[in-house]
Amino acid sequence: AQSVTQLGSHVSVSEGALVLLRCNYSSSVPPYLFWYVQYPNQGLQLLLKYTTGATLVKGINGFEAEFKKSETSFHLTKPSAHMSDAAEYFCAVSPNNFNKFYFGSGTKLNVKP
């Protein structure tokens, strides 16, 4: 069975501090991996995705994520948090040829001034 685990349902950082949101997955085949961001009462917006090739992926708004196959992880980072980064973040896995996504339960990021 496929699963996605996001460690920490709530993460709080100070403005300007490093953001680290964790995502681990289980998959029997090399997956495609995604991070989405959701602002209150809105849909999900794609931040970045890993398909093949370079394991460090850069996305929008200064976010990046690194695919580590040995650790089955795809953690999301940003060097310096902005107030506008406060939102909920979802990790998603597409583990096989069919486009069925498995989503983590989400991590709410709070940015303190």
Place this chain on the structure above:
Amino acid sequence: DGGITQSPKYLFRKEGQNVTLSCEQNLNHDAMYWYRQDPGQGLRLIYYSQIVNDFQKGDIAEGYSVSREKKESFPLTVTSAQKNPTAFYLCASSISAQKETQYFGPGTRLLVL
């Protein structure tokens, strides 16, 4: 502008009533999806459609029905059999059903009176 639209933004359902949520896309995408989002549970797949006139049950299809008569439209009906319909419903689409990025609409919040 290309995108996915969902209407209405808020929908109220009375006991025993069927309601239909609209999802339209002008991205020329073949595949479309319906998700349900509950607090702390991430997104769960209700139904998906790979092409016109075809659709498949997702993980929580009971109490829901869909149709895909046109490529751009994928309406979701929440039937009276769905005993706990209060949730945020998200529609998504992708170019194809083969490991592609899913793009999301703004969502519809369904509330029970």
